[in-house]
Amino acid sequence: MATEDFVNGVGGGVKDLYGEDSATEDQLITPWNFSVASGCTLLRDPRYNKGLAFTEKERDAHYVRGLLPPAVFTQELQEKRLMHNLRQYDVPLHKYIALMDLQERNERLFYKLMIDNVEELLPVVYTPTVGEACQKYGSIYRRPQGLYISLKEKGKILEVLKNWPEKTIQVIVVTDGERILGLGDLGCQGMGIPVGKLSLYTALGGVRPSSCLPITIDVGTNNEKLLNDEFYIGLRQKRATGKEYAELLEEFMHAVKQNYGEKVLVQFEDFANHNAFDLLDKYSSSHLVFNDDIQGTASVVLAGLLASLKLVGGTLADHTFLFLGAGEAGTGIAELIALEISKQTKAPVEETRKKIWLVDSKGLIVSSRLQSLQHFKKPWAHEHEPVKELLNAVKAIKPTVLIGSSGVGKTFTKEVVEAMASLNEKPLILALSNPTSQSECTAEEAYTWSKGKAIFASGSPFDPVEYEGKVFVPGQSNNAYIFPGFGLGLIISGAIRVRDEMLLAASEALAAQVSQENYDKGLIYPPFTNIRKISANIAASVAAKTYELGLASHLPRPKDLVKYAESCMYSPGYRSYR
Numbered sequence: 001m002a003t004e005d006f007v008n009g010v011g012g013g014v015k016d017l018y019g020e021d022s023a024t025e026d027q028l029i030t031p032w033n034f035s036v037a038s039g040c041t042l043l044r045d046p047r048y049n050k051g052l053a054f055t056e057k058e059r060d061a062h063y064v065r066g067l068l069p070p071a072v073f074t075q076e077l078q079e080k081r082l083m084h085n086l087r088q089y090d091v092p093l094h095k096y097i098a099l100m101d102l103q104e105r106n107e108r109l110f111y112k113l114m115i116d117n118v119e120e121l122l123p124v125v126y127t128p129t130v131g132e133a134c135q136k137y138g139s140i141y142r143r144p145q146g147l148y149i150s151l152k153e154k155g156k157i158l159e160v161l162k163n164w165p166e167k168t169i170q171v172i173v174v175t176d177g178e179r180i181l182g183l184g185d186l187g188c189q190g191m192g193i194p195v196g197k198l199s200l201y202t203a204l205g206g207v208r209p210s211s212c213l214p215i216t217i218d219v220g221t222n223n224e225k226l227l228n229d230e231f232y233i234g235l236r237q238k239r240a241t242g243k244e245y246a247e248l249l250e251e252f253m254h255a256v257k258q259n260y261g262e263k264v265l266v267q268f269e270d271f272a273n274h275n276a277f278d279l280l281d282k283y284s285s286s287h288l289v290f291n292d293d294i295q296g297t298a299s300v301v302l303a304g305l306l307a308s309l310k311l312v313g314g315t316l317a318d319h320t321f322l323f324l325g326a327g328e329a330g331t332g333i334a335e336l337i338a339l340e341i342s343k344q345t346k347a348p349v350e351e352t353r354k355k356i357w358l359v360d361s362k363g364l365i366v367s368s369r370l371q372s373l374q375h376f377k378k379p380w381a382h383e384h385e386p387v388k389e390l391l392n393a394v395k396a397i398k399p400t401v402l403i404g405s406s407g408v409g410k411t412f413t414k415e416v417v418e419a420m421a422s423l424n425e426k427p428l429i430l431a432l433s434n435p436t437s438q439s440e441c442t443a444e445e446a447y448t449w450s451k452g453k454a455i456f457a458s459g460s461p462f463d464p465v466e467y468e469g470k471v472f473v474p475g476q477s478n479n480a481y482i483f484p485g486f487g488l489g490l491i492i493s494g495a496i497r498v499r500d501e502m503l504l505a506a507s508e509a510l511a512a513q514v515s516q517e518n519y520d521k522g523l524i525y526p527p528f529t530n531i532r533k534i535s536a537n538i539a540a541s542v543a544a545k546t547y548e549l550g551l552a553s554h555l556p557r558p559k560d561l562v563k564y565a566e567s568c569m570y571s572p573g574y575r576s577y578r
């Protein structure tokens with residue numbers, strides 16, 4: 001049949017102007033697109049789609065009349081309907097998929113839902129469910145939600161960045177998928193993490209969704225299960241290391257700066273520690289970089305510790321800290337605590353580190369192990385005889401604060417918690433590892449084993465626990481409290497570099513948001529329901545510090561930084577179309 005027949009629309013069909021329907025599979029066609037958003041294009045554009053909330057006038061003006069059923073809903077009614085539907089799912093992953101579908105269909109409604117129901121939806125788009133989503137990402141993959149930069153793109157990363165439809169990017173969250181939460185190497189499927197983190201940048205920190213860019217760098221995976229999974233979406237090869245890895249990252253960092261300028265924030269997320277510290281060190285003097293696992297976690301934990309002093313008494317310097325896990329999170333937190341104590345007492349940081357002890361997979365970090373330690377552990381190798389087990393370390397060090405950052409679940413045993421409770425009137429126990437399956441202990445275990453004495457917070461959320469007639473509300477010690485506000489603070493001040501003083505400012509701002517009502521419940525973090533206000537306060541403190549350090553490029557400095565931060569925040573209410 002001649003192409004002419006198709007163009008003329010045989011049989012009353014639609015004209016196949018470009019020959020797409022008539023092309024055989026081995027013939028080439030051009031993927032034409034339209035740039036004017038109206039009619040179906042408008043309904044399929046998540047940024048502008050309002051679903052049933054298009055008004056009668058808008059339906060006429062934008063050619064969507066008849067493409068929608070007659071009812072006109074308010075955004076509030078749409079929200080009510082969606083929450084009702086979401087609550088019908090028993091399986092958290094199904095809720096996750098439904099929310100991702102919504103994000104790809106109607107962005108403003110997605111963010112409205114997130115903001116208004118943050119405590120209920122955070123565990124779905126974020127830890128713990130995002131962990132399961134990454135494990136099964138190949139199976140549930142529908143549409144690309146971010147940029148994939150693999151070894152195949154070596155030499156053309158700048159071109160790949162230009163393929164992303166948005167040109168003005170303020171925040172990039174990038175992972176190479178090697179340490180996804182406490183779930184290990186998930187390769188290319190780690191993409192769920194940058195996507196989830198950036199949705200929090202918008203929902204919790206008010207950064208515009210169009211200026212957020214999730215990126216996964218795929219250098220292969222050492223996860224055999226994924227390599228043998230027919231649905232795996234990444235490169236089917238072992239991880240590139242050494243020069244090959246460094247060159248790809250170097251090209252990426254260079255291209256990012258070239259394409260988006262000096263002030264784009266690059267947040268490193270869930271890299272393995274053998275790369276994470278080096279990348280942060282290498283790029284912190286040339287780029288605006290932030291490692292969430294090292295720095296964001298440090299800042300959120302320090303905030304919790306500062307707040308907890310209201311409950312446990314004393315100053316930070318009066319406490320003794322013991323960590324299980326001496327990687328990014330553990331040593332990052334340890335260093336920020338040491339810096340804060342040094343700031344408060346004027347003692348040199350080499351001194352203030354001495355009350356902080358860490359245990360890794362080989363036992364307590366002590367000076368006799370110095371030679372064989374990774375560089376980030378060396379400052380913590382204090383004089384002490386070797387101790388292998390955590391329980392014995394607790395007995396020997398007698399910590400007032402126990403922090404889990406090992407990525408290994410169930411490591412705070414009954415004996416460990418009991419030992420903490422026997423040493424302290426109010427032991428502070430933080431089980432930071434994510435997702436829930438990797439938590440060092442559960443909230444229930446912390447409260448019952450300590451006989452209600454523990455002040456407890458965890459990386460992934462736990463429900464309140466009733467013990468001997470009293471209800472204990474566990475807090476969530478997660479960097480999600482920090483990075484959205486921290487990033488917003490960098491953006492509104494036009495920061496060009498990140499410094500430790502800004503992390504301390506963020507911690508102090510978060511701690512100041514804990515109310516008496518929160519303390520009365522035993523909480524050391526404010527509830528997430530107030531997170532937009534909290535983020536605005538964190539942003540203002542971080543921005544103020546940035547100006548003070550001379551690292552701000554947005555001049556003149558706004559007078560009221562809290563108000564300014566609030567005024568810059570994206571809000572997801574629908575806009576009216578002319």
Ligand SMILES: NC(=O)C1=CN([C@@H]2O[C@H](COP(=O)(O)OP(=O)(O)OC[C@H]3O[C@@H](n4cnc5c(N)ncnc54)[C@H](OP(=O)(O)O)[C@@H]3O)[C@@H](O)[C@H]2O)C=CC1
Pocket residue numbers: 179180181182183272273292293297300324325326327328329330359360361362404405406407408411432433434435438458459460477478479480
């Ligand atoms: N709540 C929050 O906001 C955050 C939570 N996390 C969580 O913290 C965990 C760790 O992350 P990160 O620090 O980046 O990971 P790393 O891999 O950098 O560090 C893990 C550390 O735990 C140690 N470890 C592993 N197994 C054991 C064990 N059985 N006993 C004692 N120590 C052990 C490792 O020891 P060795 O060095 O000897 O191998 C290493 O020092 C993850 O689960 C992550 O989800 C991370 C960031 C933020």
Ligand SMILES: CC(=O)C(=O)O
Pocket residue numbers: 127180181182270292293433434459478479480
């Ligand atoms: C919360 C986080 O960043 C992590 O678990 O890696």
Ligand SMILES: [Mg+2]
Pocket residue numbers: 181269270292293
């Ligand atoms: Mg992380």
